[in-house]
Amino acid sequence: MDLTLKIWRQENRTAKGRFETYLVRGISPDSSFFEMLDVLNQQLVDKFEMPVCFDHDCREGICGACGLYINGRPHGPDSAVTTCQLHMRKFKDGDTITIEPWRAKPFPIIRDLVVDRTAFDKIIEAGGYISVNTGGVPDGNAIPIPKKNADVAMDAASCIGCGACVAACKNASAMLFVSAKVSQYAMLPQGKVEAKERVKKMIAEMDELGFGNCTNTGACEAECPKEISLSHIARLNRELYAAKIL
Amino acid sequence: MTKLDSKIPQGPLADKWTNYKATQRLVNPANKRKLDVIVVGTGLAGASASASLGELGFNVKTFCYQDSARRAHSIAAQGGINAAKNYQNDGDSIYRLFYDTIKGGDYRAREANVYRLAEVSNTIIDQCVAQGVPFARDYGGLLDNRSFGGAQVSRTFYARGQTGQQLLLGAYSAMMRQVHKGSVKLYTRHEMLDVVVVDGKARGIITRNLVNGEIERHFAHAVVIATGGYGNAFFLSTNAMGSNGSAIWQIYKKGACFANPAFVQIHPTCIPVHGDFQSKLTLMSESLRNDGRIWVPANMEDAVAIREGRLKPTDIPEENRDYYLERRYPAFGNLVPRDVASRAAKERCDAGFGVGTGLAVYLDFAEAITRLGRDVVEQRYGNLFQMYEKIVDDNPYETPMMIYPAIHYTMGGIWVDYELMTTIPGLFSIGEANFSDHGANRLGASALMQGLADGYFVLPYTIQNYLSDEIMIPRMSTDLPEFKEAEAAVNARIDKLMSIKGKESVDSFHKRFGLQLWDTVGMSRNNTDLEKSVQIFTEMKEEFWKSIRIPGEKNSFNPELEKAGRVADFIEIGELMARDALNREESCGGHFREEYKTDEGEALRNDKDFMYVSAWEYQGEDKAPALHKESLIYENIKVQTRNYKK
Numbered sequence: 001m002d003l004t005l006k007i008w009r010q011e012n013r014t015a016k017g018r019f020e021t022y023l024v025r026g027i028s029p030d031s032s033f034f035e036m037l038d039v040l041n042q043q044l045v046d047k048f049e050m051p052v053c054f055d056h057d058c059r060e061g062i063c064g065a066c067g068l069y070i071n072g073r074p075h076g077p078d079s080a081v082t083t084c085q086l087h088m089r090k091f092k093d094g095d096t097i098t099i100e101p102w103r104a105k106p107f108p109i110i111r112d113l114v115v116d117r118t119a120f121d122k123i124i125e126a127g128g129y130i131s132v133n134t135g136g137v138p139d140g141n142a143i144p145i146p147k148k149n150a151d152v153a154m155d156a157a158s159c160i161g162c163g164a165c166v167a168a169c170k171n172a173s174a175m176l177f178v179s180a181k182v183s184q185y186a187m188l189p190q191g192k193v194e195a196k197e198r199v200k201k202m203i204a205e206m207d208e209l210g211f212g213n214c215t216n217t218g219a220c221e222a223e224c225p226k227e228i229s230l231s232h233i234a235r236l237n238r239e240l241y242a243a244k245i246l
Numbered sequence: 247m248t249k250l251d252s253k254i255p256q257g258p259l260a261d262k263w264t265n266y267k268a269t270q271r272l273v274n275p276a277n278k279r280k281l282d283v284i285v286v287g288t289g290l291a292g293a294s295a296s297a298s299l300g301e302l303g304f305n306v307k308t309f310c311y312q313d314s315a316r317r318a319h320s321i322a323a324q325g326g327i328n329a330a331k332n333y334q335n336d337g338d339s340i341y342r343l344f345y346d347t348i349k350g351g352d353y354r355a356r357e358a359n360v361y362r363l364a365e366v367s368n369t370i371i372d373q374c375v376a377q378g379v380p381f382a383r384d385y386g387g388l389l390d391n392r393s394f395g396g397a398q399v400s401r402t403f404y405a406r407g408q409t410g411q412q413l414l415l416g417a418y419s420a421m422m423r424q425v426h427k428g429s430v431k432l433y434t435r436h437e438m439l440d441v442v443v444v445d446g447k448a449r450g451i452i453t454r455n456l457v458n459g460e461i462e463r464h465f466a467h468a469v470v471i472a473t474g475g476y477g478n479a480f481f482l483s484t485n486a487m488g489s490n491g492s493a494i495w496q497i498y499k500k501g502a503c504f505a506n507p508a509f510v511q512i513h514p515t516c517i518p519v520h521g522d523f524q525s526k527l528t529l530m531s532e533s534l535r536n537d538g539r540i541w542v543p544a545n546m547e548d549a550v551a552i553r554e555g556r557l558k559p560t561d562i563p564e565e566n567r568d569y570y571l572e573r574r575y576p577a578f579g580n581l582v583p584r585d586v587a588s589r590a591a592k593e594r595c596d597a598g599f600g601v602g603t604g605l606a607v608y609l610d611f612a613e614a615i616t617r618l619g620r621d622v623v624e625q626r627y628g629n630l631f632q633m634y635e636k637i638v639d640d641n642p643y644e645t646p647m648m649i650y651p652a653i654h655y656t657m658g659g660i661w662v663d664y665e666l667m668t669t670i671p672g673l674f675s676i677g678e679a680n681f682s683d684h685g686a687n688r689l690g691a692s693a694l695m696q697g698l699a700d701g702y703f704v705l706p707y708t709i710q711n712y713l714s715d716e717i718m719i720p721r722m723s724t725d726l727p728e729f730k731e732a733e734a735a736v737n738a739r740i741d742k743l744m745s746i747k748g749k750e751s752v753d754s755f756h757k758r759f760g761l762q763l764w765d766t767v768g769m770s771r772n773n774t775d776l777e778k779s780v781q782i783f784t785e786m787k788e789e790f791w792k793s794i795r796i797p798g799e800k801n802s803f804n805p806e807l808e809k810a811g812r813v814a815d816f817i818e819i820g821e822l823m824a825r826d827a828l829n830r831e832e833s834c835g836g837h838f839r840e841e842y843k844t845d846e847g848e849a850l851r852n853d854k855d856f857m858y859v860s861a862w863e864y865q866g867e868d869k870a871p872a873l874h875k876e877s878l879i880y881e882n883i884k885v886q887t888r889n890y891k892k
Binding site (some may be wrong): 041046048053056060078081125135137141146147153191 | 297312313314315317321322331374376380381383385387389405408411415419420422423426457484486487488520523524526636637639703706751797798802805806
């Protein structure tokens with residue numbers, strides 16, 4: 001496949017960015033999207049130019065490091081995949097592909113397509129845990145948990161923290177990310193103890209960091225590579241009301 | 247000569263850890279506040295250690311190269327974590343987990359360490375449940391288990407095909423709680439480039455801030471290396487792109503011994519290589535071998551027809567299929583340990599029975615779907631099937647998966663004593679970065695167990711035995727000459743790399759080197775090739791420092807510079823792997839020497855001459871390293887030939 005790439009280049013956080021156009025040839029449809037970018041970067045190094053910087057690590061869809069806006073969609077045209085699992089067979093020979101970094105105020109650009117998602121860590125830091133120290137805990141089977149609840153907790157817990165939900169949202173809201181954590185713990189007896197404090201603290205931190213609110217458009221759910229359901233946001237809202245009113 | 251003192255406590259095996267804890271020295275809470283500990287790496291071992299040390303009251307500084315601590319490659323572990331809970335009432339026990347791990351490691355691991363690992367395994371499960379890790383449960387609400395290779399009991403706890411992710415997020419969350427409290431300070435996008443040794447003790451590290459290229463000095467009373475394995479030396483592996491051996495290589499060069507570098511795990515169930523531009527290999531969890539059956543065509547003409555696209559796997563009738571693992575190893579069948587399964591796949595493919603490109607075998611779920619129904623199979627393996635389909639564009643519910651062995655894990659690593667301390671006082675190594683528990687082959691679902699055992703339940707104790715002597719040592723200034731010298735050396739190396747301005751990209755060089763390493767120090771090794779490869783790697787090292795090209799600046803975000811430093815170290819690690827493989831004139835676990843095999847082609851150990859840990863000590867640039875031997879003594883287990891046939 002031969003492709004035209006329009007890629008956002010920006011030297012650092014404060015520099016002015018711009019689109020650059022590149023051509024790549026002879027790409028195998030079985031290549032992953034990043035293997036295609038590897039080919040481009042090899043070309044750039046051959047010309048002694050700076051390769052396109054992008055975040056990536058596991059390249060198997062689980063670390064959550066990757067995240068590109070491809071033709072205006074987070075993680076590109078395929079559904080339920082991260083950018084690293086997107087394969088070139090989803091494109092056609094001769095296509096022009098536009099590649100941008102996540103666009104959200106709480107995720108400032110570091111270089112080219114690399115953004116700073118420390119804000120997600122800060123939200124977890126504010127309360128995304130169960131406050132148990134190492135040691136002195138009861139036997140793993142001491143508290144039975146209905147399979148259905150454990151399964152819902154697992155659905156929520158499969159969030160990889162990539163930020164596609166924020167990038168997809170017109171409000172740059174982090175509600176799907178926050179709700180995944182809140183919902184996971186809300187479904188488990190171990191998480192009940194601090195449920196009220198947790199949801200309040202995490203939401204307050206989210207607001208503080210400049211993420212927007214949720215207006216139920218569902219864009220986050222549609223673009224989430226792990227198909228985290230909007231119903232977790234509903235659960236988060238119930239948890240929040242319970243925490244504030246009850 | 248560095249003396250290897252393993253510091254194994256006295257007393258019967260089952261009492262050693264209890265006795266150690268009862269008599270070790272501790273640090274009181276007021277003094278803990280005065281002590282700094284650096285942890286490098288935030289995988290299962292690093293994150294759990296940081297969280298636990300922070301909870302105890304130490305000042306912890308934790309470093310990772312990723313943008314978030316949650317992305318360390320433990321996240322990608324799929325299948326599960328072992329524990330000797332015996333919830334299934336199938337005869338499991340601490341002794342049996344210990345026994346299976348020693349046997350699985352082909353009698354090349356230390357008894358006392360492995361027993362302790364089995365002993366704390368149960369507590370890990372309890373801890374993770376308390377943290378809210380959503381393990382799989384059965385309809386009664388209790389924890390579910392599945393089977394893994396090398397065991398005849400079901401002792402593997404799991405969270406769908408994302409167990410590593412869930413355990414890591416548990417440890418990461420626990421650590422973030424300490425970050426919030428201020429007891430852990432987290433440095434993301436920082437790479438450790440050297441360790442600082444003052445008066446013979448580890449006292450800090452030099453790091454590079456990957457965002458702006460700044461070189462920084464950090465002091466601590468003790469340093470813990472939890473940076474994982476060096477499997478990426480091969481270029482193609484199941485490791486993350488950034489996984490590297492640089493931290494352990496730098497401490498090796500400062501005097502920490504490197505143990506069993508040749509012991510590398512080749513995982514039997516990975517998606518086969520598809521082309522020249524491939525950047526990494528994806529693992530398909532070993533748990534698939536619970537229900538999947540592995541086969542190749544029994545007739546050569548069928549294999550050829552499949553490779554040429556004239557036949558499909560579903561066209562091959564049952565009687566013309568060779569379920570070679572079930573044929574060769576009736577007792578364990580498709581659940582033989584990884585080294586055995588990998589070699590058996592290679593044997594069939596080398597004999598011409600491979601499918602796909604010729605370097606692949608089938609992993610077939612047709613029988614499981616008939617037996618259990620599609621729904622059950624989907625519930626157990628749905629996300630793995632989906633991942634396979636996204637990558638390969640084939641539907642494993644309808645046609646068998648294709649798999650082939652790939653580099654996955656390194657059993658070798660930094661030599662540590664029973665306290666997980668290296669040969670440099672005050673420098674510890676935990677998780678995959680050390681060598682201690684898996685001998686010559688690691689069993690499935692044991693890496694997660696070891697990472698969390700070290701971080702939650704072993705290091706937080708043993709490090710105090712060391713730190714109790716440090717309570718009178720005030721925090722040192724990073725303006726000490728030792729810090730300045732280490733920083734100057736790091737800067738000089740970066741300047742040298744940037745000044746090469748050669749012709750070849752780092753990736754291109756890494757690919758060439760990785761292929762060479764795979765060909766000679768991969769699944770099958772021999773004297774002639776190993777001798778040659780030591781020479782080749784020496785030459786490649788010289789070539790690297792003349793031919794590499796790094797665009798961009800050193801004082802900015804520059805992935806090419808990061809990769810260059812790592813590849814420079816991989817070349818040297820590769821040379822040490824070859825030396826170790828050459829020295830070990832036997833076949834054991836993942837180390838297979840063609841000269842040493844039984845008539846049936848099974849690995850042939852030489853216990854008389856090689857029942858030892860080979861620990862290599864750096865002697866200086868371009869000098870051969872010194873070999874130290876730690877004899878392995880088995881008092882509680884009868885050493886025998888591994889047999890998975892009956």
